[in-house]
Amino acid sequence: RVTTVDDEGSDMDANPGMAAPLAIFKGKLYARSVHQKQNGEYAGSENLLTFSFKSSVALNSASSSVALVVNGLNGMRLADGSHSGVPVVTAIKGGDLFTCSSDSCAQAPRCLTVPYLDGSTPHAPRLTIGINNVPADTEIEFTVAFTNAITAQDCQSLTLETVSSDERLVFLPAPLHVKESHKTTNQCPLTIVPSALFTVKKVCQSVSCTGAVNTITISLQPSFDLTGAKHAEVTIRGLRGSTTRDSIVTLLSGAPTFEGRARWVQSSGMLILRVAATSTVSTTKVTVVRVDVANPKYAQAAAERVEISATGDVPHEVACMDQCDGLAAPMRVESASFSSAAIASSTMDGGKDSTISVTLKPHCTVLCESRDAVITIEGLVGTTTRDSPALPVTMVKGSPALFMSSSSISLSFSSTCDLADNKVLIDGLSADPTGTMLYFADGHCAERYTKIEAFDASSGCATLTVTTNTNSTNSTGSNTTATEASQWSDGKKACELGVVSAFKVAQRGAGFKSGDFIVDSDTGRGLAGKCIVSGKDGGVDSISIDTFGTGYNDAVKVRCPRACPLEQEQQVQTCGCGSGCGCACSSTVTKSECGAPVDNYGMYQTVSVSMDAPKITSVCSWSQNSGRLTCVVQGCAKSTEDTIFTVSLANGLVNQPAQTVNIMASGHISIPSVALNGSAMQINTIAPGTTAVKMTMMTSLASWDGISVVVVGSDGYSILEIVAAAAGVPSSKVTIKIEEVTSVMMLTRSASYLKAFEPADAAKPRKLKISVTVDADDLAAASFIATGLTGERINAKLKASGASPVEVPEEHRAAVVETAADSVTAVCICRDCSGPQPKTTTGWGVSSTASYTPTCLVATDTGHKCTCTVELDNLPLRSSTPTYTLSSEMQCNGLAKITGFKIGTSSVASSSIVQAPDTCNDQCDSYHKVLTDYDVSSMILDGKLTVEIQAEGLKQDYCGAGDQFKALLVLSYPDSRVSPPPP
Numbered sequence: 001r002v003t004t005v006d007d008e009g010s011d012m013d014a015n016p017g018m019a020a021p022l023a024i025f026k027g028k029l030y031a032r033s034v035h036q037k038q039n040g041e042y043a044g045s046e047n048l049l050t051f052s053f054k055s056s057v058a059l060n061s062a063s064s065s066v067a068l069v070v071n072g073l074n075g076m077r078l079a080d081g082s083h084s085g086v087p088v089v090t091a092i093k094g095g096d097l098f099t100c101s102s103d104s105c106a107q108a109p110r111c112l113t114v115p116y117l118d119g120s121t122p123h124a125p126r127l128t129i130g131i132n133n134v135p136a137d138t139e140i141e142f143t144v145a146f147t148n149a150i151t152a153q154d155c156q157s158l159t160l161e162t163v164s165s166d167e168r169l170v171f172l173p174a175p176l177h178v179k180e181s182h183k184t185t186n187q188c189p190l191t192i193v194p195s196a197l198f199t200v201k202k203v204c205q206s207v208s209c210t211g212a213v214n215t216i217t218i219s220l221q222p223s224f225d226l227t228g229a230k231h232a233e234v235t236i237r238g239l240r241g242s243t244t245r246d247s248i249v250t251l252l253s254g255a256p257t258f259e260g261r262a263r264w265v266q267s268s269g270m271l272i273l274r275v276a277a278t279s280t281v282s283t284t285k286v287t288v289v290r291v292d293v294a295n296p297k298y299a300q301a302a303a304e305r306v307e308i309s310a311t312g313d314v315p316h317e318v319a320c321m322d323q324c325d326g327l328a329a330p331m332r333v334e335s336a337s338f339s340s341a342a343i344a345s346s347t348m349d350g351g352k353d354s355t356i357s358v359t360l361k362p363h364c365t366v367l368c369e370s371r372d373a374v375i376t377i378e379g380l381v382g383t384t385t386r387d388s389p390a391l392p393v394t395m396v397k398g399s400p401a402l403f404m405s406s407s408s409i410s411l412s413f414s415s416t417c418d419l420a421d422n423k424v425l426i427d428g429l430s431a432d433p434t435g436t437m438l439y440f441a442d443g444h445c446a447e448r449y450t451k452i453e454a455f456d457a458s459s460g461c462a463t464l465t466v467t468t469n470t471n472s473t474n475s476t477g478s479n480t481t482a483t484e485a486s487q488w489s490d491g492k493k494a495c496e497l498g499v500v501s502a503f504k505v506a507q508r509g510a511g512f513k514s515g516d517f518i519v520d521s522d523t524g525r526g527l528a529g530k531c532i533v534s535g536k537d538g539g540v541d542s543i544s545i546d547t548f549g550t551g552y553n554d555a556v557k558v559r560c561p562r563a564c565p566l567e568q569e570q571q572v573q574t575c576g577c578g579s580g581c582g583c584a585c586s587s588t589v590t591k592s593e594c595g596a597p598v599d600n601y602g603m604y605q606t607v608s609v610s611m612d613a614p615k616i617t618s619v620c621s622w623s624q625n626s627g628r629l630t631c632v633v634q635g636c637a638k639s640t641e642d643t644i645f646t647v648s649l650a651n652g653l654v655n656q657p658a659q660t661v662n663i664m665a666s667g668h669i670s671i672p673s674v675a676l677n678g679s680a681m682q683i684n685t686i687a688p689g690t691t692a693v694k695m696t697m698m699t700s701l702a703s704w705d706g707i708s709v710v711v712v713g714s715d716g717y718s719i720l721e722i723v724a725a726a727a728g729v730p731s732s733k734v735t736i737k738i739e740e741v742t743s744v745m746m747l748t749r750s751a752s753y754l755k756a757f758e759p760a761d762a763a764k765p766r767k768l769k770i771s772v773t774v775d776a777d778d779l780a781a782a783s784f785i786a787t788g789l790t791g792e793r794i795n796a797k798l799k800a801s802g803a804s805p806v807e808v809p810e811e812h813r814a815a816v817v818e819t820a821a822d823s824v825t826a827v828c829i830c831r832d833c834s835g836p837q838p839k840t841t842t843g844w845g846v847s848s849t850a851s852y853t854p855t856c857l858v859a860t861d862t863g864h865k866c867t868c869t870v871e872l873d874n875l876p877l878r879s880s881t882p883t884y885t886l887s888s889e890m891q892c893n894g895l896a897k898i899t900g901f902k903i904g905t906s907s908v909a910s911s912s913i914v915q916a917p918d919t920c921n922d923q924c925d926s927y928h929k930v931l932t933d934y935d936v937s938s939m940i941l942d943g944k945l946t947v948e949i950q951a952e953g954l955k956q957d958y959c960g961a962g963d964q965f966k967a968l969l970v971l972s973y974p975d976s977r978v979s980p981p982p983p
Contacts, residue, residue: 004025005030005056006030007030007031007032007174007177008030008031008177009030009031009054025056026168027055027056027057027168027169027171028055028056028171028174029053029054029055029056029160029161029162029171029174030053030054030055030056031052031053031054031139032052032053032160032174032175032176032177033051033052033053033176033177033178033179034049034050034051034052034158034176034177034178034189035049035050035178035179035182035187035188035189036048036049036050036186036187036188036189036190036191037050037187038186038187039186040148040186040187041148041186041187041191041192041193042148042192042193042195042196042223042224042314042315043148043149043150043151043152043192043193043194043195043314043315043317044147044148044149044150044195044311044313044314044315045147045148045196045224045313045314045315046079046145046146046147046148046314047145047146047147047148048143048144048145048146049143049144049146049189049190050092050141050142050143051070051141051142051143051144051160051176052093052139052140052141053139053140053160053176054137054138054139054140055134055135055136055137055138055140056136056137057136057168057169058133058134058135058136059095059131059133059134059162059164059169060131060132060133060134061098061130061131061132061133062132062133063166064164064165064166064169065130065164065165066130066131066162066163066164066165066166066169067098067128067129067130067131067162067163067164068097068128068129068130068131068160068161068162069126069127069128069129069160069161069162069163069173070126070127070129070144070158070159070160070176071124071126071158071159071160071161071173072124072125072126072156072157072158072159073117073119073125073126073127073156073158073190074123074125074149074153074156074190075148075149075151075153075156075190075192076117076119076125076127076144076146076148076149076190077146077147077148077149078117078146078147079146079147081147082119083117083119083120083125084116084117084118084119084120085116085117086115086116086117087115087117087127087144087145087146088144088145088146089115089129089142089143089144089145090142090143090145091140091141091142092141092142092143093139093140093141094134094135094138094139094140094141095131095132095133095134095135095138095140096131096132096133096134097129097130097131097132097134097140097142098115098129098130098131098132115127115128115129115130115144116128117146127144128163129142131162148190148192149192150315151192152192152193152194153190153191153192154191155178155183155188155189155190155191156189156190156191157175158175158176158189158190159173159174159175159176160173160174160175160176161173161174176189193317194317195309195310195314195315195316195317196222196223196224196314196315196316196317197223197316197317197319198220198221198222198223198308198310198316198319199221199222199223199283200219200220200221200286201219201220201221201308201319201321201322202218202219202220202321202322202323202324203216203217203218203219203236203239203306203321203322203323203324203330204216204217204323204324204328204329204330205217205324205328205329205330205331205332206328207295207327207364208295208327208328208332208333208334208364209295209333209334209336209363209364209365210295210296210297210298210299210333210334210335210336210364210365210669211243211294211295211296211297211336211365211668211669212294212295212364212365213292213293213294213295214242214292214293214294214295214331215252215290215291215292216239216271216290216291216292216293216330217288217289217290218236218254218271218288218289218290218291218308218321219286219287219288219289220234220281220286220287220289220308221282221283221285221286221287222281222283222310222314222316223283223314223316224283224313224314224316225280225281225282225283225313225314226275226280226281226310226312226313226314226316227275227279227280227281227312227313228274228275228276228277228278228279228280229277229278230312230313231274231275231311231312232274232275232281232310232311232312232313233272233273233274233275233310233311233312234258234272234273234275234281234308234309234310234316235270235271235272235273235307235308235309235310235311236270236271236272236273236306236307236308236321237268237269237270237271237306237307237308237309238268238269238270238303238304238305238306238307238321239269239270239271239293239303239306239330239331240267240268240269240303240331241269241295241296241300241303241331241333242266242269242293242294242295242296242331243266243294243295243296243297244264244266244293244294245266246264246265246266246267247264248261248262248263248264249261249262249263249264249271249291249292249293250291251273251289251290251291252290252291252292253288253289253290254273254287254288254289254290254291255276256276256279257275257276257279257280257281257287258273258274258275258276258279258281258287258289259273259274259275259276262274262291264291264293269303269306269331271291273289275312295331295333296333297668297669297670298333298335299333299334299335300331300332300333301332302323302329302330302331302332303323303329303330303331303332305320306320306321306323306330307319307320307321308321334364335364335670335671335672336362336363336364336365336665336669336670336671337362337363337364337671337672337674338360338361338362338363338663338671338674339361339362339363339639340359340360340361340642341359341360341361341663341674341675341676341677342358342359342360342676342677342678343356343357343358343359343377343661343676343677343678343679343680344356344357344678344679344680345357345679345680345681345682347651348651348682348683348684349651349683349684350651350652350653350654350655350683350684351650351651351652351653352650352651353648353649353650353651354383354648354649354650354651354681355646355647355648356380356646356647356648356649356680356681357396357644357645357646358377358644358645358646358647358663358676359642359643359644360375360637360642360643360644360663361637361638361639361641361642361643362637362639362665362671363639364639365639365669365671366636366637366638366639367633367636367637367665367667367671368633368635368636368637369404369633369634369635369636371667371668371669372666372667372668373632373633373637373665373666373667373668373669374630374631374632374633374665374666374667375403375630375631375633375637375663375664375665376628376629376630376631376663376664376665376666376960377628377629377631377661377662377663377676378626378627378628378629378661378662378663378664378673378924378959378960378961379627379659379660379661379662379681379961380627380628380629380649380659380661380680380681381625381626381627381656381659381681382627382651382652382654382656382659382681382683383624383627383649383650383651383652383681384624384650384651384652384653385622385624385648385649385650386624387622387623387624387925388431388621388622389405389406389407389430389431389621389622390405390407390429390430390431390432390433390436390616390619390620390621391619391620391621391622391629391647392433392434392435392436392618392619392647392648393618393619393620393631393645393646393647394618394645394646394647395618395643395644395645396644396645396646397641397642397643397644397645398637398638398641398642398643398644398645399634399635400437400439400449400489400490400617400618401437401439401447401449401615401617401618401634401635402617402618402631402633402634402635402637402643402645403617403618403619403620403631403632403633403634403645404439404615404616404617404619404632404633404634405430405433405436405615405616405617405619405632406430406621406632407428407429407430407616408428409426409427409428409429409614409615409616410426410427410428410611410614411424411425411426411427411497411498411611411614412424412425412427412498412553412554413425413497413498413523413524413551413552413553414461414522414523414553415522415523416459416461417459417460417461417523418523418551419497419498419523419524419525419550419551420525420551421463422463422464422465422466423461423462423463423464424438424461424462424464424497425459425460425461425462425553426438426455426460426461426462426614427460429460429616432455432457433452433455433462433616433619434452434453434454434455435451435452435618436451436452436616436617436618436619437449437450437451437452437489437616437617437618437619438450438451438452438462438464438614438615438616438617439614439615439616439617439634440495440612440613440614440615441612441613441614441615441634442612442613443610443611443612443613444495444496444499444610444612445495445496445497445612446612448488448490448492448495449488449489449490449617450464450465450466450488450489450490450494451464451465451489451618452464452465452616453465464488465488465489466486466487466488466494467486467487468485468486468487469485469486469487495612496550497550497551497611497612498523498524498549498550498551498552498553498609498610498611499548499549499550499552499609499610500524500527500545500548500549500552500556500607500608500609500610501545501548501608501609501610502545502607502608503529503543503545503558503605503606503607503608504543504605504606504607504608505540505541505542505543505603505604505605506604506605506606507602507603507604508537508539508540508541508602508603509538509539509540509560509600509601509602509603509604510537510538510539510601510602511537511538511562511563511564511567511601512531512533512538512539512540512560512561512562512563512601512603513533513538513560513561513562513563514530514531514532514533514561515530515531515560515561516528516529516530516531516561517529517530517531517543517558517559517560517561518558518559518561518571519549519556519557519558520556520557520558520559520598521552521553521555521556521557522555523551523552523553524549524550524551524552524553524556525549525550525551526547526548526549526550527545527547527548527549527552527556527558528545528546528547528549529543529544529545529546529547529558530543530544530546531543531558531560531561532544533560538563539603540560540603543558543560543605552609553609554607554609556607556609557605557607558605559571559598560603562601567599567601570598571598615634617634620632620647623924623925624925625925625926625927626891626924626925626959627659627661627681628924628925629647633667651681651683652683653683654683654823654825654970655683655684655823655824655825656681656682656683656825657682657825658679658680658681658682659680659681659682660675661675661676661680661681662674662675662676662960662961662962663676664960673960673961673962691776691777691781691782691816691817692773692774692775692776692782692816692817693727693773693774693776693782693785693786693789693814693815693816693817694771694772694773694774694814694815694817695772695789695808695812695813695814695815696769696770696771696772696808696809696812697769697770697772697791697794697806697807697808697812698741698767698768698769698770698806698807698808698809699719699767699768699770699804699805699806699807700765700766700767700768700804701715701765701766701768701804702765702766702804703715703766704716704738704740704766704768707738708737708738708739709735709736709737710735710736710737710738716736716738716770718801718803719736719770719798719803719806720734720736722794722797722798722801722803723736723772723774723789723794724774725797726788726789726790726793726794726797727774727785727788727789728785728788729774729775729785733774733775733776734772734773734774734775735772735773735774735775736770736771736772736773737770737771738768738769738770738771739768739769739771740766740767740768740769741767741768741769765804770806772789774789776816782816783816785814786814786815786816789814790808790813790814791806791807791808791813794806794808823970823971823972823973824872824875824970824971825968825969825970825971826870826872826947826968826969826971827870827966827967827968827969828868828869828870828947828949828965828966828967828969829854829855829868829963829965829966829967830854830855830856830857830864830866830868830951830954830963830964830965830966831854831855831856831857831957831962831963831964831965832856832857832864832957832962832964833856833857854868854963855867855868855869857954857964860952862952862953863894863952863953863954863955864952864954864955864964865899865950865951865952865953865954866950866951866954866964866965867900867948867949867950867951868948868949868951868965868967869946869947869948869949870946870947870969871944871945871946871947872944872945872946872947872969872971873943873944873945874943874944875940875943875944875945875971875973883935883937883973884935884936884937884940884945884971884972884973885933885934885935885936885971885972885973886903886931886933886934886936886945886947886969886970886971886972887929887931887932887933887934887969887970887972888901888929888930888931888947888949888967888968888969888970889927889928889929889930889967889968890916890920890927890928890930890965890966890967890968891924891926891927891959891963891965891966891967891968892916892919892920892921892922892923892924892926892927892928893921893922893924893956893957893958893959893963893964893965893966894921894922894953894954894955894956894957894958894964894965895916895918895920895921895953895955896916896951896952896953896954896965897915897916897951897952897953898913898915898916898930898949898950898951899950899951899952900948900949900950901913901930901931901947901948901949901950902947902948902949903934903936903939903945903946903947903948904936904939904940904941904945904946905939906939908931908934912931912934913930913931914928914929914930914931914932915930916928916930921958922956922958924958924959927968930967933972936971945971947969949967951965
């Protein structure tokens with residue numbers, strides 16, 4: 001049989017019929033293959049197809065025009081993106097292809113218009129390539145350079161055929177094969193993947209603070225060069241939450257690779273970077289771009305997905321960027337906070353003034369007047385200090401002007417409130433400013449301040465702190481000169497107030513002459529100057545000031561000299577008293593102390609007196625019920641150092657444990673409430689459960705020094721030591737008070753009367769009453785001491801020392817005395833457990849304690865509900881059962897309904913519970929009494945009382961401390977009982 005070749009070029013048996021005489025094989029193209037270059041698969045990228053084939057017959061356009069046609073070239077584009085035109089075809093091996101255009105085919109006048117890509121028919125693009133000479137059975141290889149379409153697609157099936165004017169050279173389309181090694185790779189012809197990827201794509205931020213200017217850092221490195229010549233752009237999307245509005249932003253780094261300004265879209269958090277016209281974003285190095293955006297004023301999680309993509313030379317597909325972790329994660333915003341937040345109190349003694357010290361330092365923000373910052377401290381309950389819109393505070397560290405009053409004030413002076421006496425009239429005050437600072441924000445006294453020592457509310461006259469500082473100088477080496485300077489509280493020379501800065505002539509008048517003016521004022525010192533007169537009418541043109549003086553008010557006037565001597569004499573006589581004469585010379589009523597009224601002669605003036613924007617500072621507003629201190633910021637509380645201030649509060653007379661005190665800040669950037677570290681507002685009026693032994697003795701002494709309360713060295717100290725020895729306690733535990741007995745009660749059948757002793761005689765002994773108190777640690781110790789502290793034991797020790805014996809009356813023998821607080825307080829709290837939790841509070845005295853752990857809210861259809869429980873334990877036990885009563889008050893925060901009130905195992909009847917009215921809502925300074933003096937005597941077991949409160953309808957925490965429900969509990973019981981010693 002005759003042999004031929006198959007499509008791959010391998011020998012094969014031909015059809016048997018081809019063995020007949022003169023049978024001729026039709027020519028064909030075989031060994032056909034195609035593949036595209038490696039990494040040429042990206043959308044929009046430059047690509048290259050390599051074709052290979054053999055022809056079974058020679059193809060030559062010299063005899064017949066012939067051309068190759070490649071079909072199925074979907075996705076092939078010219079460099080300019082067009083579907084049709086002349087591509088770049090290059091012959092690599094074998095024959096001679098016409099790779100010229102029709103304009104340069106002189107060497108082959110019969111060639112087709114080749115090479116030519118015809119994409120006019122949708123989904124049937126074809127490439128025609130003219131053949132000059134292709135030898136038979138010779139491998140031909142050529143390449144076609146083109147640009148990929150921007151739409152992704154799978155590998156395409158291509159065919160190869162010939163067209164010719166000679167029918168013998170027309171070969172039908174035959175498939176171009178893809179080698180097995182290319183079929184499963186992106187070298188399969190015209191495979192287009194969506195786009196390239198960035199090899200480096202990371203995004204980070206510089207700061208996570210609310211409201212801060214945040215530098216976003218973008219590091220990128222593309223897989224293919226991105227050039228400005230191809231109008232390449234890189235888009236970052238997903239930086240959501242910034243308050244930076246749509247705008248053109250300036251790059252902090254990244255130029256000149258990118259244009260120096262980029263487009264920012266707020267809603268999508270999109271940044272569009274345009275490659276500079278002559279620049280390239282290289283594939284061989286990382287390009288870093290930085291840009292500032294503003295963080296939101298509220299906390300948010302980091303961006304879930306930040307995307308990067310690029311257009312231009314080779315599109316880079318949308319991909320998630322790598323993100324930094326933690327606080328550097330892009331657009332993660334943390335609430336501002338306090339890095340320092342502490343509190344302390346100077347005393348726990350009831351009824352005494354306690355100095356409360358507060359330390360704070362904001363983090364992630366600054367608290368400034370320009371940001372309307374207000375610092376609030378809440379929970380300082382238990383004080384008797386009344387509400388005040390201006391409670392003085394003392395700045396220990398930080399600006400003395402940090403906290404200011406909201407009152408708008410003005411200053412002036414009078415004859416009775418004169419600057420010369422360090423006094424000033426203050427108008428516009430809402431409270432007594434004593435102890436606060438008078439601060440000046442502007443003018444020549446800007447940022448100066450001094451303390452207000454005293455204030456007369458009836459006149460509005462304040463006395464300022466002014467000290468005299470004596471400085472000694474030695475200029476000659478032998479002579480010493482002392483100079484005195486008045487200083488304000490800020491340690492600098494006292495600033496000049498009430499300075500007259502200018503007079504303006506409103507009406508010129510007539511009959512004046514130029515010269516020194518006379519000051520018409522009942523206050524002030526040092527003002528001097530001249531009147532300038534011109535014209536025949538003698539009108540005043542202007543008033544010039546030579547020395548501006550101090551201590552004047554806006555009623556000050558000057559009298560210009562009169563041209564008429566008589567008028568001038570009257571003017572001098574009337575106003576010659578000058579400053580401080582105590583009368584107003586401009587009055588229309590004759591004042592004998594200043595003479596007759598003075599005519600203005602038609603001249604009127606206005607005056608400007610500088611008072612330099614005064615403010616009352618070192619002051620906060622105070623609410624007693626809620627224990628809230630509200631401080632409006634003037635200037636700034638720094639984030640770089642602690643701010644420390646103190647406030648004086650009077651401790652109440654009711655025992656209570658240390659309170660949870662919270663601090664927060666509001667304004668443009670808020671700081672959520674947080675509990676202050678430390679202890680404050682613990683009050684010990686009388687230590688609960690303290691125990692002592694008391695007795696009274698009678699004795700006679702030959703002499704007595706008259707010292708009633710026995711101390712070391714006094715006549716009674718030896719008796720004190722013997723009593724201590726008999727009681728078995730240190731002398732420090734014993735207190736003795738001695739009184740001389742001067743009369744005796746006489747009893748008769750009909751009456752009783754006091755009979756005085758005979759006058760004291762030096763030869764006769766003195767009769768004395770001795771009152772003894774022995775402190776004991778507990779009831780058991782007191783009982784033991786009382787058992788042994790008898791007259792017999794004491795006399796035995798006195799006899800041994802040679803001292804006079806004592807007599808202990810039956811009714812005054814040793815007895816145990818318990819002293820207990822008359823009430824114990826506790827608090828029952830419910831809060832949202834997703835927020836910060838307060839510490840568990842326990843204990844407020846020696847023996848009686850209460851504890852609580854805030855209860856978490858439970859969501860319902862009508863808001864929240866909760867059940868909070870508090871236990872009062874270690875309550876003082878009595879030898880006979882007293883009456884214990886319980887009262888409860890609820891804070892008027894969010895309106896709540898009490899649905900259950902259980903004491904021990906017993907539920908309180910609803911008729912005994914007083915529900916809060918609708919007005920008990922968003923009134924954090926107020927409390928509503930739920931239960932009043934409820935007898936719980938039978939409910940106390942083993943010195944413990946458990947209280948459980950159920951509340952519903954909790955919708956909103958208006959008070960800001962996180963306590964959506966707060967109930968105060970007060971357990972009251974008798975003050976003291978005396979127990980006799982055991983028999």
